[in-house]
Amino acid sequence: MINTIGKSAKGHPIKLYSYGQANAPQVLLYGLPDPGEAVGASGLLGLLRALKDPHHLIHQMNVRWNFIPCLNIDDQPNDGLTLELVQKEQHQEVDWMIEQPRPETSALLNLNDLLNPVFTFPMHDEFHCEEVLPCYFPVSHELPDHICQEISTIIKHYGLDISPDIADAKMGQGFLDMFAINDIHKSTFAQFAKKGLVFICEVPRKEESHHKNLMATQLACAFLLINAIQLES
Numbered sequence: 001m002i003n004t005i006g007k008s009a010k011g012h013p014i015k016l017y018s019y020g021q022a023n024a025p026q027v028l029l030y031g032l033p034d035p036g037e038a039v040g041a042s043g044l045l046g047l048l049r050a051l052k053d054p055h056h057l058i059h060q061m062n063v064r065w066n067f068i069p070c071l072n073i074d075d076q077p078n079d080g081l082t083l084e085l086v087q088k089e090q091h092q093e094v095d096w097m098i099e100q101p102r103p104e105t106s107a108l109l110n111l112n113d114l115l116n117p118v119f120t121f122p123m124h125d126e127f128h129c130e131e132v133l134p135c136y137f138p139v140s141h142e143l144p145d146h147i148c149q150e151i152s153t154i155i156k157h158y159g160l161d162i163s164p165d166i167a168d169a170k171m172g173q174g175f176l177d178m179f180a181i182n183d184i185h186k187s188t189f190a191q192f193a194k195k196g197l198v199f200i201c202e203v204p205r206k207e208e209s210h211h212k213n214l215m216a217t218q219l220a221c222a223f224l225l226i227n228a229i230q231l232e233s
Ligand SMILES: [Zn+2]
Pocket: 033, 034, 037, 124, 125
């Protein structure tokens, strides 16, 4: 099912794709939150293909998938026709504007109230920016040891590095308690965290790593966490 959940300032529809039983736990993933952040959106295309295949193992996950392939259409370079390195500006960060919401921000906040997602994955990445930052993971709730270790294993499996500069005292290297970030209350993340787990997997531009590894890394982390939430409930 595809619904339009808002319109950008330039009049582009913001589309939400939903699959699965309506009464299953809701999960929300959204791509291209900032300019040029195409890793998540590309992964969502893979997710869409999997969901369209009736024999795919993904159907064993009892959740209702909700995803927005492109949240911030207005700020994509060259109207989204090409992919280029861009340095985003503050007024383009729709996730951080709940005090002066852009239409994209309002669409997310309304969706949060409507769905009450048990898991939200804002698909930010560091691929678009000109600096090379190793992987790091802002997260809304403390994750158990074995999950943190499995996430580290996924990152290494795909040939990526974990940030040596970011470390949570309990969760370890690469993990970052979202609520330690300045002004987090101005973000949509703080609102999503009231409903469920929020996890971000920032992946870098790394010339020697195939782009597919970046998408696979984000999706593998999402599947791991969704399965963990389901086992808990
Ligand atoms: Zn971003």
